[in-house]
Amino acid sequence: MELLKGLKRTHYCGDIRESDINSEVTVFGWVQRSRNLGGLIFIDLRDRSGIVQLSFGDETDREVFSKAASAKSEYVLAARGIVAERSSKNPDLPTGAVEIKVSELRILSKSETPPFEIIENCPTAETTRLKYRYLDLRRPDLQRNLLLRSKAAKVTRDYFYENGFIEIETPILIRSTPEGARDFLVPSRVHKGSFYALPQSPQLYKQLSMESCL
Numbered sequence: 581m582e583l584l585k586g587l588k589r590t591h592y593c594g595d596i597r598e599s600d601i602n603s604e605v606t607v608f609g610w611v612q613r614s615r616n617l618g619g620l621i622f623i624d625l626r627d628r629s630g631i632v633q634l635s636f637g638d639e640t641d642r643e644v645f646s647k648a649a650s651a652k653s654e655y656v657l658a659a660r661g662i663v664a665e666r667s668s669k670n671p672d673l674p675t676g677a678v679e680i681k682v683s684e685l686r687i688l689s690k691s692e693t694p695p696f697e698i699i700e701n702c703p704t705a706e707t708t709r710l711k712y713r714y715l716d717l718r719r720p721d722l723q724r725n726l727l728l729r730s731k732a733a734k735v736t737r738d739y740f741y742e743n744g745f746i747e748i749e750t751p752i753l754i755r756s757t758p759e760g761a762r763d764f765l766v767p768s769r770v771h772k773g774s775f776y777a778l779p780q781s782p783q784l785y786k787q788l789s790m791e792s793c794l
Contacts, residue, residue: 582686587658594630598677600663605680607632608688610718611655612698614648621648622679625657626698628723633666633679634659644685654691654698654715660684750785753778 590606609627621636634657636648651657661682670676695712696704700720709716716722737747753776756763763777779785 581689582658584658584686584688587660587684587686592629593625593627593632594674596632596663596675596678596680598665601665601678603663604660605663606658606660607680608656608658610698611651611653611657613653614651616649621645623648623651623657625659628727630674632675633670634661634682634685635664635679636682640682644682647685647687648682651687652691652693654694655687656689656691658686658688748789750782750789751779757781 587606589608590604591600593607593609596605596607607625607627609625609632612624612626612631614624615622619638623634623636624631625634634648636645640648659680659682661680661684663678664681666677666679694715695708696702696715698715698718702709702716702719717726740747753766756765756775756777757780761780763775763780765775765777768774768776
């Protein structure tokens with residue numbers, strides 16, 4: 581495994597377009613697929629924004645070419661190179677008109693063969709995907725859901741800020757109160773023999789903030 585020292589990302593994989601042709605870029609991501617044609621190697625590199633093709637050929641340094649040949653699914657790579665027009669374009673990809681002619685390649689992390697393919701609408705049983713949730717969350721459809729939720733939360737917060745609201749977080753754990761329901765208790769490490777509990781009347785904190793004229 582190699583380090584990132586000296587390399588900084590310039591673009592996300594899915595953001596590279598024809599306007600970037602002849603520019604030098606640096607991208608990081610996971611290996612989605614690798615195709616070794618002998619004298620040519622193509623690697624589809626994936627991050628949260630999409631996929632871009634890395635290209636290695638006769639003009640590629642032999643050490644870099646050998647690293648590319650060893651890269652397998654879900655290896656984490658850092659690649660630097662020049663953006664070029666693809667000879668065989670893929671109209672199904674936003675980056676399908678370009679590829680990166682790689683001049684520097686680093687293998688940041690290796691991976692064992694994944695238990696299922698990291699693809700959209702994966703047919704693998706849900707129990708297996710949940711067992712390997714950290715892999716399941718790499719799939720494009722789930723990442724889109726997470727990004728959509730994040731954007732919705734930002735829009736909501738922006739609306740409230742623009743209208744003079746103040747965001748206040750109330751405690752998750754408090755001193756136990758004498759209601760009738762059973763408490764969920766968490767022992768205190770600071771105060772021996774004492775416990776924190778989940779608030780049974782969390783609306784009290786909202787009312788307290790409102791009464792303080794915030």
